[in-house]
Amino acid sequence: GNTSEDYLRILQNVPTKGAAAYMRVSNPAKSSKLSLVEKGICEDIQCKSEELVIRKEGLYLIYCHLNFHFPNCSNSPTDLKIEFLVNDQVNRQTLSTWCASETCQEKTFKTLFQLHLTYLNVKDRISVTLNLPKFLNEISLPNENVLVVLRYSDEM
Secondary structure (H helix, E strand, O other): OOHHHHHHHHHHOOOOOOOEEEEEEEOOOOOOEOEEEEEEEEEOEEEOOOOEEEOOOEEEEEEEEEEEEEOOOOOOOEEEEEEEEEOOEEEEEEEEEEOOOOOOOOOEEEEEEEEEEEEEOOOOEEEEEEOOHHHEOOOOOHHHOEEEEEEEEOOO
């Protein structure tokens, strides 16, 4: 089955602390921020096209799952960088260097996860940027690219 859809079904049945968002992400249209599409869950969080706006302050768990597709092998390393932005400032960053091996196939796939637990205030804006959005796999695994934001607690 589709892991992303399984997570969505689970999240729909889990009581949250009053705020949750579960959005599919896709290549950015105009900026380096990933686009948010297909609302799965959007409760007490304002879901916009490139960012989520917090409506209740508290401790939040932010989770991003992205799949990448490299159509051609490269002999040089490729650095993939994911950034969680809060109010357009980097709040969490992950850098992963993908190196091709001697047995590199014509097409190669890579999955990256990023988790972040942070305190957010009312009107804080959350977005995700990607340094190489052209490698985001939206063809064979489009529903597996997701951004999830859950209010974990109302205390720090």
